[in-house]
Amino acid sequence: MNNLRKIARQVLFYAAVLALWQGLALMKLWPPYVFPTPASVFEALRIGFSDHTFWIGIGVSLKRMLVGYALSVILGGALGLVLAQSDFLEETLGRLVVSVQSMPSICWLPLAILWFGLSEKAILFVVVMGSLLSISINVEAGLRNVPRIYAMAGRNLGASGARLFLYVLLPASLPHLVSGLKQGWAFAWRSLLAGEMIFVSLGLGQLLMMGRDLNDISQVVAVMVVIILIGFAVDGLVFRIVERNLRRKWGLSPAA
């Protein structure tokens, strides 16, 4: 019952947004190449998917995401682990990591192009640099914030070294790790689309730029819709469900 009402509310909201959009388009305040109608965007979506360009774009982008994100998780996780081990590293390297992380990931692009040229590697580099540091910061915070009592209880019950890490410290920092992975994914996704705009890369970013080059506002908006939907699917569904289950199992209050 409650769920039905929630869904109904959502449907109503988006119907209202579409109606407003359609209304503004009908008023012809701006020429159609500046402000598309909902119908023309749907048409662009239909064409994009039926001639496979969108499917290819999604495939290429997601494959890059997987490779780049996997690298980020491995490298960022390792870096976070190292930073959690020593206060000296935390105060030196750790602070540097935090400052570099404050830089928008698109700023890595010129460097990437100089190093790797207009290539796949350059895009991957931007994706990795965009998300690696946020993952490592969260991994470190997660490990450092494990309440002392858990480590003590683990040692008391005979766990030490790698076993203590694997069976106590790692699970104890899981809520932090998951939010780190989620944040890392979001950063990687943003970096990827920025990176894909630089050359003929076949990805979704490239499709956006192609729409601009062709002066096709409907395609631009259609690709934006696709990007939003993918972001929503991963962030809003995959990570939210994992996080919610984790919090329920642990008895933590729902994430803010």
Added chain:
Amino acid sequence: MAALFEAQLTLHAVTNKIRMEGVSRHFPSGQSAQLAALENINLEVLPGEFLCIVGPSGCGKSTLLHLIAGLDRPSAGEIWLDGRKVDGPGPDRILLFQELGLFPWLTARENVEFGLRQKGIGRSERREQAGYYLDLVRLSQFEEHHPHQLSGGMKQRVALARALAMQPDVLLMDEPFAALDAQTRDLLHDELERVWHETGQTIIFVTHNVREAVRLGNRVLVLSYRPGRIKKEFSISLARPRHIEDSEVASMSKRVLGQLRVEIDKSVRAEFHHEQFA
């Protein structure tokens, strides 16, 4: 078991289970000041003894247990267990923490199984043993619950089962029943006494409840407030089974409390002073 213990007391050349020699533990406090949590503790605990320790809060009771458990190191002095110097934690000594330290990501059963798994005990045997100890603390029906789904008293019983399942030679208990209602506490006193009889474990039991100490212990130590020293020692030779409402327990408690009250007053005054001038 109790009879055996009395017999041991009469022997002179008894080997100690635990021996503490001149043990002190200081904590840094402020710029150069050192807080003496424990000062020159000399203590011998016999095998199979049920030793209770009472003292005002802040007297270093918990620190004493952490030292024996090997989770903390003394600033001075030495601790011996079965003639070997204590150097880190071991499965022969299990500490039941005041804050329990149950793992929230594991179910009650998995919590109990944790230590058994570290010992390398196989899955089915682990399960069986965990089931036995959860049954002992009357939690069989809550095996698959996570700690946050359990009441405070139930959590405390899970922690007790987890400690007992390790079958340690020495069981160190840090105010384990403080948060329980009176009935549950009575029940667990009986259970603990029974387990102690059956296993012959050495138990060191820290509490602020003098009656509880007298009800359970062979011996009750009163610790002084800052620095924590052994102020007075009472041998409790009342017949078992004892009950917390027994008049003998009450009159013995009165004697112990007489010693303790002075220390509690000191601690309260110190805290008041601290608040006034902080």
